[in-house]
Amino acid sequence: MQVSGGDLQRLRQQNTLNSLRALREARAPLTLTELVARTGLSRASVGDVVAELQQRGWIAEVEPAPGTLGRPAKRYRFRTDVGHVLGIDIGVHKVLAVVTDLAGRTIASGRVAVDRHTARHERLEAVWRAIDAALVAAGREASDLWGATAGSTGVVNREGLVTRVHDLPDWAGVDLAGHLGQRLTCPITIENDSKLAALAEQRLGVAAGVQDLVYLHVGRRPGAALILNGRLHHGFSGATGEVGLMEVTGWRTMAGHLEVCRAAAGASPEEAARLVFDAARAGDPEAQAAVDTYAHHLALGTAAMVLTLDPELVVLGGGFSRSADVLLPALNRALEPHCLRVPGIRPSTLGEECVALGGACLALDDVDERLFSLEGAILDPAAPQRIS
């Protein structure tokens, strides 16, 4: 059905998409009368549009709400189950794959443990195992996926290549998009893991709806990601939030201040920080001083970003954010002397799935883009195929 310029069919397509969008954003069943109010169309037109959407499979009828006065109205809901997307977190210690529906709700996940010394090909193999496990648990095939986004440590450029990595020796230069493309036919995106975590917090977590925020990954290697004007800020070459590379911030070495504490004696580097935070919480002066020193350095880099961007919120994520009750007040105190206005600081709420969930969010953005702004054409629900 070829449609030209400002055709009447175009108007119908617009109205159809507007109705579908209204149902999608309502996140609850709507009656025709409610849709009339939301779209501004007449009841007759909405009836036509809804019939077409139902016939194509985008929406489904649910049973009428009981206990209402008058003839009960039919209710329709957006079918979040017609498509699924995949979010993948390729971390140092684990690979996590999450399958979500079109509302971003987790359907199933698969997890494979790896470690710092896992070789590149083994890690890539673990990615497939996690994906397969998630797909099996979701009862889906790879060809059912409408989109996939993988998060990796390191700088990820526009072409999806991992260009700089510190944690994993042989990971630089890996072509994740190419690897995933061997078995996935849907559109694939690769992004930095902290950026995906920030996106997840802004969509599903503690920063829901905040337009400008700085996400701080606090851990042995701190990092940062930015949401600006409601969108993930990727930067020209993908290297945003790297203020920690400046020597004056001390970000590269600041975790050491925690590890030399007596409270951490004998513990593994992973354990050390938690022990020090616990000791500080219990009142150990040495541990408290170490936390303050850590917060002082963290505040230097954070202040640079806050003064540059004046965000509404700072979100604390990463391993150390589990001790936010100790770290957050220390960071707040340390930021005070640097900032004109200290933004709100809140700890992450999503936990260790946040990177994979952020990947799903990014893939869903792509699905929405395709659905709502691609020439306004309304098609049958189907998994899009990668073109390249």
Added chain:
Amino acid sequence: MQVSGGDLQRLRQQNTLNSLRALREARAPLTLTELVARTGLSRASVGDVVAELQQRGWIAEVEPAPGTLGRPAKRYRFRTDVGHVLGIDIGVHKVLAVVTDLAGRTIASGRVAVDRHTARHERLEAVWRAIDAALVAAGREASDLWGATAGSTGVVNREGLVTRVHDLPDWAGVDLAGHLGQRLTCPITIENDSKLAALAEQRLGVAAGVQDLVYLHVGRRPGAALILNGRLHHGFSGATGEVGLMEVTGWRTMAGHLEVCRAAAGASPEEAARLVFDAARAGDPEAQAAVDTYAHHLALGTAAMVLTLDPELVVLGGGFSRSADVLLPALNRALEPHCLRVPGIRPSTLGEECVALGGACLALDDVDERLFSLEGAILDPAAPQRIS
């Protein structure tokens, strides 16, 4: 003419606006056939739409292009002269008002000299004199203006209040929007001067079309402004680009390194920098060292922003940018060790009108917003009235 939801009249409005937009963005007369190609409509529909736009006064017919084969086509242009906007630069040393047409071309300007010690009420009086001079030169009345934006030093919050100023002792807290509103009935916006300069460079200057850039105001009091994703980044409280407030950058004192040079002996602070840059250009080692020191400190704050944002471009504006041939290479060298990727650095091209022009750009954005996205209604050209 009341129009509901997905009315057919709505479709006509959309098509009308699309045609108008095509004519506006072409910035040159178009024939009906060219409009058919750009809008995707049929010739018959475009004919109708154009007739209405011409009758309403939005577009005008120009004489046909000679020397073409076949019957010469009528040509139409967007009437950039039906409306005007005002850009105002309230600086330390001058007040400059610029009247532009809807294409952002300067029609006339008015300028009043002031200085650091001009009292608040005198400066506000100078603003009116500059505005009146510009209006007289343009042959317009205040009621003809479709929008006005004033740029001021200091932090400007969302309500248009100037909250923090360093250069002018009694300027903090001034309610510029209220002052301008006494005689201007159009929508009024107040913004920080560096932000407006950045916008002007991105729309009309050296950074035309660049999506992500950092604008560096280099002068005795350096500052910065950000364009992110093609839009001015205002921040939560208006205090963006203030990384120079961190002591470690040395921005507050770095101009002193220039003024203590022998090359600047006896000169006024305003003159000193230019003399030192001249001496450095001529090969004076002491001056070159001073420039390098200045560039080193400038690079500290710049690197923090570049590492945070990974912009495509850095634009050098402000007084010292006239000596960009000396300063730019020094800044480039000083940035090298800090950055993963040193962005392109270019000197400003717009000169001292840039803040006022940026104000006009911001006012024009508001005009476009109102014209193209306000419920899709197409009205007669007229100066909008402020509601508040």
Added chain:
DNA sequence: CCCTTTATTACAGGCTCCATAGATATTCAC
């Protein structure tokens, strides 16, 4: 069992768009 309330269905009317064909205006070739 009837009445009220609300949702659905059917039909007429109006508006806008597109396609096609004929009329018009200019240039180029001879």
Added chain:
DNA sequence: GTGAATATCTATGGAGCCTGTAATAAAGGG
């Protein structure tokens, strides 16, 4: 100067979509 070629303009017919109104259907309360 005349005619062919080219491209634009004008007018008409046909089709699609939306709206409004009136008639019909379905549930709950008295």
